[in-house]
Amino acid sequence: MNAFIQKNKKLLKFYYIALRLSGWILLTLGVCSYAIIIVLGRTLRVEAIVATSINIRLGGSHLILFGLLGLGIAQLIKYLYDSKSKAGFILRHGNKFLYLYVIAILILMVIRNVYTIKYLSSIDIEHEQLLYCSTTITSIVLFAAKGLVLIGVGQFLRRILPIIEESRTLV
């Protein structure tokens, strides 16, 4: 393992820098898209911006999450290969970020369901009760699966850091 690290040190360093840079770019883009849409929507009150703001906000949160993921992986790579480095903030609180993400997708699921049910009740269709039930049940099952898997990954992350730390102290 150490021989591999020595052999690929340059590549790993390059990789760490590239991922870190990319993470920051995504994080900045995500935050900027949020800020721009809020400022434009409030000051100009343009209908089109207000109407599309939910989609842009969702896109922004996607960028922010990917940015955090990139930074977390960069930190994990550095932590794994550089024996002197300490786990960074995102890595130390990686499980909490994942739990927050689960809460965020729970809120999004509720909002989407409310919108869908409102929309379905506004149009005249047959078997609307059946449609309500199938939409809600599908989204709840998918959320439960996604949420539990993400919490599992969070738990895994919490356990893996001490294992890596332990392996670094071995001769």
Add this chain to the structure above:
Amino acid sequence: MLNKAIERNERFLRLCCNIARFFGLLLIAFVVITLISIPLVGGPGDGYIVQLIPRIILGFVFPAFLLLGIEQLIKCLIVPDFKPNWILRFGDKFIYTYTIFLFINFVYSSIYTHKMINSSGYDISFVSQTLIPSGIFTFIKILIWIGIGMLLKRIVPIIQESKTLV
């Protein structure tokens, strides 16, 4: 200390494992049913299947393997005599293959968008409006996935090594 924490959460971790496994297998079953039903039912045209296959791989096959890989990884942590199966052993290769598909999908969708914009006659710059943002995002996504692949390759031996310690 760590083992105690794992033992305390073992039930919950097993539940996560089972759910990941169930949905992974469900996705694979869905892919198999789709692939069998397409020739029987028939699609809109000859190019339909060619367009559908990369989408099935990116949208269903890879998430299925990802879920099964997560299941194996958690099991590797909680089951003492667990030996990683082929999904975990070749996990990094799966991820590298996925990044190649991501790149192909990006090239294909860029060409398709370019053709659509040209045919619609809209006066917008193709490069600035679509190619640069999606290119940056795809590039970063590929970087992140390669990073995960590299980590996976190193983490599994470390976990196994830690199990042999007294």
